[in-house]
Amino acid sequence: MQKLVAIDLDGTFLNENYTISSLHADTVKKAQKKGAQIVIATGRAQFDVQRLFHDQDLSAWVIGANGATTYDPDGTLTLPLPLKTVYAKEIVRWLAEENYYFEIVTDKEIFITSNAKQLLEDEMDIVQQADKEEMKKAKERQLGQANMKEIDDYMRVFQAEKDIYKVTIVSFDEERRRVAADTLGKNDLNLYSSADFNMEIVDGQASKGHALKKLANKLDIKKDDIIAIGDSMNDLPMLEAAGTKVAMGNATDEVKEACDYTTDTNEENGVATMLEREILKRKD
Incomplete structure (x- = not known):
């Protein structure tokens, strides 16, 4: 069954230097090769995410501006929600x-x-x-x-x-x-x-959770097959939309309480640890 994995950026996919580690990048590519749909969900603008992707030759869906924009892996804006x-x-x-x-x-x-x-x-x-x-x-x-x-x-x-x-x-x-x-x-x-x-x-309709639900519907992926990982309060709507909720080791207490389990910190490549467990080591 195809999985949709929503990954927060700052404090989650990025380290404390605001860069993507080679381990995080390599593990995402392995998960994609296994059929997982990866979406980066962030408050940042999509073009800022692409700048970060460039150094690691990454490509993925991007939910930007806290759910106000969704871009496909080719960089096309598909689900816009501009401010009035x-x-x-x-x-x-x-x-x-x-x-x-x-x-x-x-x-x-x-x-x-x-x-x-x-x-x-x-x-x-x-x-x-x-x-x-x-x-x-x-x-x-x-x-x-x-x-x-x-x-x-x-x-x-x-x-x-x-x-x-x-x-x-x-x-x-x-x-x-x-x-x-x-x-x-x-x-x-x-x-x-x-x-x-x-x-x-x-x-008012924009949130990481709302955008993730719309993307899952577009890709015909059910909630049980959505995995989300984050560290901050603005990640809670995204986590609520997922069947499997994962907190970073550096997440707030509120986020950890809302999740099924806690992985390693962003400095310890916690996203890679989660992808190994949820995607790469699974037989189904």
């Missing part, structure tokens, strides 16, 4: 007025305003309650994404009539993140956190 324009405008207008760092994510680029980098630097200088080294790593992660473009005025994105799949907020100030969540939260929107210090806003 009226909501996207409200969100970015408020963020700009309140001097938040934010990213506007389309299917081709990540747009930031020309003062965005300085906003992150200013927060790092002001905020005392967060670890300085962790803030530095978070800043490098955000600014190291693929296809980032600076613009003078965020309205240029709307004038170009581009579909917006996600707006990402990064703040090192816990209170500012809470205020943003309280202000921008709506019934027609989903808010996720996929990394320290960030918040991601997508369409």
Whole structure:
């Protein structure tokens, strides 16, 4: 029976240096040769995932932007769920007025305003309650994404009539993140956190779980034949959609409690351990 394996990216498939280990890459390729359908499910944009794939010559389905996009292994967008324009405008207008760092994510680029980098630097200088080294790593992660473009005025994105799949907020100030969540939260929107210090806003129907169910239906794969593995709270909808739920060794306690078992950490190649158990060593 064909299996569909959904794998989270940061904290799961990636190590602490935000790269894919050769063991993880090789084990995925072996699982694919055995007939498994592999999907990377992440808050990142698909083109950023492809940048990571390139070094290891990988190809897979990609659920990006926390379920707002799904791409086939050839890179074709198949199941889009863009933000409603009226909501996207409200969100970015408020963020700009309140001097938040934010990213506007389309299917081709990540747009930031020309003062965005300085906003992150200013927060790092002001905020005392967060670890300085962790803030530095978070800043490098955000600014190291693929296809980032600076613009003078965020309205240029709307004038170009581009579909917006996600707006990402990064703040090192816990209170500012809470205020943003309280202000921008709506019934027609989903808010996720996929990394320290960030918040991601997508369409209300978008989640890794919803996208995984639609992909499974497209591939005619039943829930019992879906395996999902993750480490963070935004992985819970994806794990709920799977017949076999696996937590990383570095997962939060809530994720571990929701799963059938816990594998090794991302630094210990926990995805490879899971694929060996669930795909490569199985006789069926």
